[in-house]
Amino acid sequence: MAQVREADTAGGTRKGRLGRRRERTHRRILDVAEQLFGAGYQNARMEELAESADVSVGSIYVHFGNKAGLYLALAERALDQFAAYLEQARRPEYSPLEQAMACGELYLRFHLEHPNSFRFLAFDGFGTELRQADRELSDRVGERLDEIIGVFQGYIEAAVAAGEADPSFPPKETARFLWGAWNGVVSFSLRNDRMALTDEEIAACLRLGRRLTNEGLTAPAFRDADGRTRARLIDP
DSSP, X not given: OHHHHHHHHHHXXXXXHHHHHHHHHHHHHHHHHHHHHTTOTTTOOHHHHHHHXXXXXXXXXXHHSSHHHHHXXXXXXXXXXXXHHHHTTOOTTSOHHHHHHHHHHHHHHHHHHOGGGHHHHTOOSOOHHHHHHOHHHHHXXXXXXXXXXXHHXXXXXXXXXXXXXXXXSOHHHHHHHHHHHHHHHHGGGGOOSTTOOOHHHHHHHHHHHHHHXXXXXBOGGGBOTTSOBOOOOOOO
């Protein structure tokens, strides 16, 4: 009986070690792929990725199925990372409108700290190849994006309920407009012409947009004697 228990323990240890090794390989492939796909999906080559990650091409396919499946996995990871950033706005010392406005600064911080994740965060709904690669994962990524925009929408709804945001601005459409505006500004970092912006210029544009939105969203009752918003623009 003791020998059986020892064998079970040894087998469990071996499986645990193999699981940890697989997880490390999985994470390393994603880390390298994030850099590689940063230059565009079509230009990414699996042979280059395998060499950079120090794995075989076959290992990539074992972990992710194919190139499109790997891209979808990166999109899912980027969305999970960004969701964690948005949660940082949920602080009790911020008023509801200040929490909503903090999301814009957190989007900027995410861009600066994870520059290669922007393509995955601002994906266009995927082309046919990506949708067909792993429909379940593709659907999950789309649902995750809906959830994240829903979180931002919830901040706006809370500001309306508290009387801080003007109820004439529908939270759902407002959240999607601002999401699109953030993505549009950050996309200037990808241009190769005179419209290209540096990180400093992107930060300035996004912070200007936050000021404009803060003033525009504020309900009349939440303004001071000069008609300006009483919500502070906070850097979380």
